[in-house]
Amino acid sequence: MAYKKEEHYDEQITKGLIENYRNSIELLGEDPSREGLLKTPERMAKAMQFLTQGYQQDAREILNGAKFTEAYSEMVIVKDIELYSMCEHHMLPFFGKAHVAYIPNGYITGLSKIARVVDVFARRLQVQERLTHQILDAIQDTLQPQGVAVVIEAQHLCMMMRGVQKQNSLTTTSAFSGQFEHVATRSEFMKLIQ
C-alpha cells in the first residue's frame, strides 16, 4: 500500500529548481553531496511547487462548480479555516486562520469550496492583505451574494525567526462587501467568529 499520495510535478521546472537549490545549499556553506542532503534539492523543488500550486488553480471555477440555487438568505459562516501561505518578501511562511462569511442572494456554494478558495490564494507568494481581498472578490464575483466578509489572523515567520523577532504578534486583516459594510451585520459576524 502506498503511504504517499502521488503528486504531479512538471519535469522541467523540477529539474531547474533542483539545480538552483543545490547551488543555494552550497552557497550557504553546506555540502549538497553529503548523505542527508543528497535528496534535499529534489524535496525542496517538490515542496515549493506544492506550496505555490495555487497559480494553476482557478477559484472562480471551483465556486461555480458547486453553485446551487437555494432561497437561504441568512449569514453563512465558515470559521477557523487553517491557512498556510508564504510572504512574498522573504518566501517564509505565514500561517493562521481565515474566517469567511457570505449572505446568499439566491445561490449557495459547497462549504468545502470556501476552504478550497482560501487554499488557492494562500498557495501563492502573498501579502496577507491581498490574500484577504482575493478571497472576498472570488466569492463576490461568482455567487453575487448580498455581502462577503473575510477576516484573516496570521503569524509571520519572517517577523518571528528573523527581522524584528517578535514571537507573539498576530496580524489581523479584513475585507467586507455589501451588507457587511453595515455596522450591525459586521458586528454580528465579528461576534460569531470570536
Ligand SMILES: Nc1nc2c(ncn2[C@@H]2O[C@H](COP(=O)(O)OP(=O)(O)OP(=O)(O)O)[C@@H](O)[C@H]2O)c(=O)[nH]1
Ligand atoms: N503588509 C505586509 N507586510 C508584510 C507581509 N509579510 C511580510 N511583510 C513585511 O514586509 C516588509 C518588507 O520590508 P523590507 O524593509 O523591504 O524588508 P526587511 O529589511 O527584510 O524588513 P524587516 O523584516 O523589518 O527586517 C517587512 O516589514 C515585513 O514585515 C504581509 O503579508 N503584509
Ligand SMILES: [Zn+2]
Ligand atoms: Zn516576510
